[in-house]
Amino acid sequence: MDYLKKLFKNMPLTMMIITSMIIVGSFGLISQFNILKKFNVIDTVKQPCLTISLYGVKDILNKDEEVYIPDSMKKKSVLEAIRIKEKIATEKAEKKLGSLGTGLRIPVTSGNPVCSAKDYGVANKSLLVDDSYIFNSDTTGAFATNGTFKNLTKAKSDDYFSDALFIGDSRTVGLYMFSNLKGKVNFFCKESMNVFNLPVKELDYHGVNGEESPYILDNLLNTHQFNKIYVCLGINEMYRNVVDYYNAYRNVIHSIKDKQPNAMIFIEGNMHVSQIKSSTDATFNNTSLVQRNKAISELANGRDIFYIDMNPAVCDSDGNLIGDYTTDGVHLKANYYRLWSDFLRNNVVY
Amino acid sequence: MSFTNLFFIGRFLPIFLIVYLSVPRKYKDFILFIGSILFYAYGEHKIVILLLVLVFVNYFLGKSLVASRGVTEENLPTVESVTQSMIPSKKSMSGSISRKAVLIIAVSLDAGVLILFKILAKTSTGIGLPLGLSFYIFKMISYQADLYSGKIKTMPTFVRSAAYFTMFPQIAEGPIMRYGQGDFDKTHGRIFSWQKFEGGMARIVIGLSMKVLLADRIGILWNETLKMGYENISTPLAWMSAFAYTFQLYFDFWGYSLMASGLGMMLGFEDIINFEHPYAAKNIADFYRRWHATLGSWFRDYIYFPLGGSRKGTFVTIRNLMIVWIITGLWHGGDINFLIWGFVLGLMIIAEKFLSKNLLKKAPIIGRLHVWILIPLTWVIFAISDLHSLGVYFCRLFPFFGIGHTVLANDFINYLPTYLPYFIASIVLCIPAVYDKIISNRKHPVVMVALFILFWVSLYYALGSQGNAFMYFNF
Numbered sequence: 044m045d046y047l048k049k050l051f052k053n054m055p056l057t058m059m060i061i062t063s064m065i066i067v068g069s070f071g072l073i074s075q076f077n078i079l080k081k082f083n084v085i086d087t088v089k090q091p092c093l094t095i096s097l098y099g100v101k102d103i104l105n106k107d108e109e110v111y112i113p114d115s116m117k118k119k120s121v122l123e124a125i126r127i128k129e130k131i132a133t134e135k136a137e138k139k140l141g142s143l144g145t146g147l148r149i150p151v152t153s154g155n156p157v158c159s160a161k162d163y164g165v166a167n168k169s170l171l172v173d174d175s176y177i178f179n180s181d182t183t184g185a186f187a188t189n190g191t192f193k194n195l196t197k198a199k200s201d202d203y204f205s206d207a208l209f210i211g212d213s214r215t216v217g218l219y220m221f222s223n224l225k226g227k228v229n230f231f232c233k234e235s236m237n238v239f240n241l242p243v244k245e246l247d248y249h250g251v252n253g254e255e256s257p258y259i260l261d262n263l264l265n266t267h268q269f270n271k272i273y274v275c276l277g278i279n280e281m282y283r284n285v286v287d288y289y290n291a292y293r294n295v296i297h298s299i300k301d302k303q304p305n306a307m308i309f310i311e312g313n314m315h316v317s318q319i320k321s322s323t324d325a326t327f328n329n330t331s332l333v334q335r336n337k338a339i340s341e342l343a344n345g346r347d348i349f350y351i352d353m354n355p356a357v358c359d360s361d362g363n364l365i366g367d368y369t370t371d372g373v374h375l376k377a378n379y380y381r382l383w384s385d386f387l388r389n390n391v392v393y
Numbered sequence: 394m395s396f397t398n399l400f401f402i403g404r405f406l407p408i409f410l411i412v413y414l415s416v417p418r419k420y421k422d423f424i425l426f427i428g429s430i431l432f433y434a435y436g437e438h439k440i441v442i443l444l445l446v447l448v449f450v451n452y453f454l455g456k457s458l459v460a461s462r463g464v465t466e467e468n469l470p471t472v473e474s475v476t477q478s479m480i481p482s483k484k485s486m487s488g489s490i491s492r493k494a495v496l497i498i499a500v501s502l503d504a505g506v507l508i509l510f511k512i513l514a515k516t517s518t519g520i521g522l523p524l525g526l527s528f529y530i531f532k533m534i535s536y537q538a539d540l541y542s543g544k545i546k547t548m549p550t551f552v553r554s555a556a557y558f559t560m561f562p563q564i565a566e567g568p569i570m571r572y573g574q575g576d577f578d579k580t581h582g583r584i585f586s587w588q589k590f591e592g593g594m595a596r597i598v599i600g601l602s603m604k605v606l607l608a609d610r611i612g613i614l615w616n617e618t619l620k621m622g623y624e625n626i627s628t629p630l631a632w633m634s635a636f637a638y639t640f641q642l643y644f645d646f647w648g649y650s651l652m653a654s655g656l657g658m659m660l661g662f663e664d665i666i667n668f669e670h671p672y673a674a675k676n677i678a679d680f681y682r683r684w685h686a687t688l689g690s691w692f693r694d695y696i697y698f699p700l701g702g703s704r705k706g707t708f709v710t711i712r713n714l715m716i717v718w719i720i721t722g723l724w725h726g727g728d729i730n731f732l733i734w735g736f737v738l739g740l741m742i743i744a745e746k747f748l749s750k751n752l753l754k755k756a757p758i759i760g761r762l763h764v765w766i767l768i769p770l771t772w773v774i775f776a777i778s779d780l781h782s783l784g785v786y787f788c789r790l791f792p793f794f795g796i797g798h799t800v801l802a803n804d805f806i807n808y809l810p811t812y813l814p815y816f817i818a819s820i821v822l823c824i825p826a827v828y829d830k831i832i833s834n835r836k837h838p839v840v841m842v843a844l845f846i847l848f849w850v851s852l853y854y855a856l857g858s859q860g861n862a863f864m865y866f867n868f
Contacts, residue, residue: 054591056598056841060848068403091403097856217620220807221800323518369622370782376622377800 064093071095084112084121107243113282114169129286136177149345152194155390157336158354160315160329160362163322170326171334172285178341192345198391204228205251207271210260212236214314214374215275219249222380224387226251231263237279238291242298264302272299272306273387277313277335278373281326289338296342307392310343312336312352314383318363320372327373329362349392356386394435395565396597396652397605397855405432406656413660414585422556422577425660432561433524440523444559447506451533452554454499455540459548461492492541499537503530515727525565527724529558531691536572538695545572553577562656566649568667568687575662583661593658595835595844600651602847603644603822605854611815612641614808615776621804623777623785624797630805631789637812638776639769640819643672646685670825672768676753676760678742680768688724692717707747714746715739728778737771 051058071092074082082095082102094116102110114122198204201224208229209215215232219225230249245257250267258266274295280288296308313332315321321328336352343350357375359365364372368379375383394401409428416424434441507530514522536554539545549557549572557572576583614637618626626634650667658664667687674680681689697717703710715736722735741763745753753760770790777783788796801807821827834840 050587053587054594056835056844057591057594059841059845060594060598063845063849064403064407089400091399093403093852094399094856097399097853100853101856213620220804221621221625370619371616374620376620377625378622378798 067096068092071097071099074099082112084117086116086118090116105243108240111239111283132286133176149343150192150194153192153345154195154340154343154350155312155352155355157312157333157340157350158315158352158358158362160321160333160354160358162330163328164330165322165325166328166330167325170281170284170331172338176286178289178338193349193392195349195351195390195392198388201227201388203391204271204387206269207273208267208269209273209275210241210246211273211275211311212279214278217374217377218380218383221375221377222384224384225249229267229269231258231260235279236276238276238288238295239280239283241276241295261298261302264299269303269306271309271391272303273309273311274299275311275313277332277339278327280335281331285331285334285338288335289341292339293342296348306347308348310339310348310350312340312350312354314375315354315358315362315364317366317369317372318359318361319366321363333362351387351390353383353386356382394432396649396656397601397851399852399855400435401432402852402855405435410659421661422550422552425560426552426556429556429559429561429564433559433564437524443506443523444529447503447529447533448555448558450502451499451536451558452551454495454502455537455554456548458492458495458499458537458540461495496537496541500534503533503537506530511723511727528567528569529564531569531688532558532563532572535569535691535695539572549577560657560660562653562660566646566653567685568650568653568665569691570657570662570665570687574665585661589658589661591835592664592832593655595832596651596655596658596664598844598848598851599828599831600648600653600655601855602851603648603651605851606847607815607818607822608641608643608645608648609854611637611812611819612645614812615641617808621800623782623789625800626789626797627799627802627804628789628792630808631786633805633808633812635769635773635790636816639772640816642772642775643668644819644822650685670823670828672764672823673825674761674764675757676745677738677763677767678745679760680764681738681742688721692721696720711743711747714743718742725775726778729780730774730778730783734771734774737774741767741771 068091071094072087074095082098085095085098087095098110098112204224204227206229208231209218211218211232213232213234213236215230216234219230219232229251231246233244233246236244236246241260243259245259246263248254248256248258248263274292276292276295277288280291296310299306299308313336315329315332316324316327321330340350340352342348354362354364357364357368357379368375368382370376394405396402405428409424413421413424413428430441430445433444437444507526510520510522510526513520536545536557540548554572557570557575557577560575563570615634618630618634623631647668650665654665654667665687667685669683669686671680671684674683697713700713700716701709702713718735718739719732720735721738722731722733725731725734745760745763749759773786773790774783777786785797788794831840831844835844
């Protein structure tokens with residue numbers, strides 16, 4: 044006891060930190076079994092107990108948002124369970140598709156085709172799905188069987204966008220800041236947004252009428268009416284598996300549809316990355332992006348949900364974002380955002 | 394494994410410290426060596442073999458260097474006689490030739506490995522520069538040179554040499570401690586004290602929070618500018634970003650060095666000061682005595698002085714300075730921009746030394762302006778490896794050439810509210826008294842509680858970058 048007293052007297056800061064680390068660590072150790080059930084996925088052999096507690100704190104601070112735990116930290120058994128669950132879901136989807144009206148097709152003119160890209164073989168396999176994977180596309184039932192599909196056409200004027208809402212991440216922020224659509228479209232965007240945190244995070248709303256305020260998606264859709272809603276999200280989800288991304292994306296589309304059933308929804312295919320990025324980055328590459336775009340394009344029905352793919356406007360023949368258009372390989376340089384806005388003008392639905 | 398990794402803070406460090414502190418003195422260096430190898434192997438599974446080979450080779454070369462010196466404590470060459478022995482005297486000609494040969498072999502081997510990997514990293518994809526190679530190779534070279542010159546008096550044991558080369562607080566990013574600074578030679582080993590341990594802890598907390606809460610945050614602005622494309626930014630934003638990068642680099646590296654030094658102090662080493670308030674420097678030469686001081690003094694002792702330093706007339710001095718700065722540039726990276734960076738700094742320092750010496754004395758403010766305006770500009774050269782982009786950036790900094798075109802006027806105003814607090818914090822921390830006061834008052838309850846809170850907030854923010862390095866570059 045005396046020795047401890049002496050230690051505290053001689054090195055108070057160290058002892059404070061050591062004591063608190065022991066407390067926080069043992070809290071993590073205990074809670075992995077009961078209190079914070081959802082964190083029992085963390086592999087405590089690979090990760091110190093401290094990590095669990097910190098994730099617990101994060102969970103408390105981000106009340107509604109799901110706290111993401113990287114796969115590299117998860118227990119093997121948990122990862123296997125996830126894989127089995129996915130497999131079952133795929134099989135179910137296969138069966139369901141078989142029973143639905145087969146042979147129904149949306150006309151090609153009702154959306155852009157998914158732009159393909161060269162595969163450099165660097166993509167992290169755990170983030171991708173097998174080619175045989177079937178995405179459980181429950182909008183399939185909304186296919187028009189009576190030929191009332193709508194086709195893409197050119198906008199008559201920028202007034203088309205005055206009742207449109209653009210939802211997105213930093214790429215859309217760039218479109219807002221640097222393209223000439225500012226003030227003509229209602230923007231709802233913020234850096235680091237993704238389909239997982241979109242329902243709970245506040246985004247900046249820049250209204251055509253000059254309104255500038257932050258909203259949560261639900262609140263915005265409750266108080267404002269839009270006839271066209273564009274969704275452009277996907278680059279911040281790339282460290283998550285394609286299936287996770289797709290499922291969360293579908294939920295987003297559903298909740299938008301619930302709030303604004305009359306609005307047309309435009310699913311914007313994710314812009315590809317540059318060749319340098321795509322050929323070297325295990326996470327941010329076009330192999331993964333093309334899979335993601337194919338997945339979300341499944342949600343389109345040609346009647347009120349459309350898939351539009353701007354990649355041909357900014358990519359070379361290998362499907363790589365042209366090097367001169369970007370410095371970080373992921374975002375357009377400020378002066379090239381007009382290519383994107385011009386694409387949008389040329390691909391609208393009346 | 395980086396020091397901001399939770400696995401390091403929550404697992405490796407506590408276990409290592411318990412083992413290291415509980416074993417008797419004579420085993421401490423052995424534990425340090427083993428722990429450091431594990432630390433290194435955690436991130437670099439294969440390269441650890443290269444490290445071990447280099448450790449063995451350098452030890453045995455060092456041994457033969459000393460064997461031919463025939464060293465016992467008595468006939469040790471003194472430091473003065475050594476400086477002369479660099480120019481071999483007639484008496485010891487034959488002995489010193491073979492010793493010199495061994496030294497040349499050792500140094501060229503070490504330097505060769507470094508150059509080889511630098512070239513490989515540049516030319517072939519998939520081979521990166523091994524973690525910390527530039528740093529431990531420099532330690533090895535200084536070890537050989539110090540053995541040769543007799544600065545290291547007796548041949549160290551293998552374990553001591555190995556612990557010196559690999560010690561984990563310094564292996565990834567320095568500081569480049571000299572063998573003699575490591576208290577390896579003292580009969581009773583290094584002095585351990587609770588006071589020192591506490592001082593180390595304070596430095597770790599300060600360093601950690603500088604890196605996580607300041608450098609990583611303010612660096613995002615530089616990234617934003619990059620995204621926009623340099624040709625599209627306004628001149629105020631170009632300057633703002635240049636300063637953001639300047640501060641990011643400073644607090645990242647200073648923070649890291651503080652953590653390294655703090656860890657060393659916990660193990661009983663002395664405080665190794667790698668940054669001594671460089672932005673309070675009087676001129677650029679002074680800046681580089683304070684910035685990354687262990688690297689600067691390495692170049693001084695092992696390249697500049699052996700070349701003759703500044704004692705052989707103006708021409709040789711200029712030549713030597715230029716050689717040192719060009720090698721410094723290349724040490725940082727193989728791209729042409731690093732060469733330019735070193736060359737420009739060499740020119741600036743030569744100009745200060747020979748042209749504007751009197752002016753700097755009469756108006757000290759000019760020297761300080763050099764530090765605050767020219768240094769950030771040199772960091773821009775340091776940051777942009779593509780020459781064309783570099784040219785464009787300078788045209789935005791000095792918009793008289795009409796290259797580029799601001800897409801969004803007043804773009805900097807968008808960023809100002811977010812980054813202003815970081816700029817203010819950065820400037821405050823550049824005042825030497827601030828850091829010195831924190832360190833000297835670290836027992837004051839307010840300071841202590843503040844450090845304690847900073848520690849946990851930093852850990853919380855460090856969580857965001859765990860497991861996936863991309864997570865903190867959110868788009």
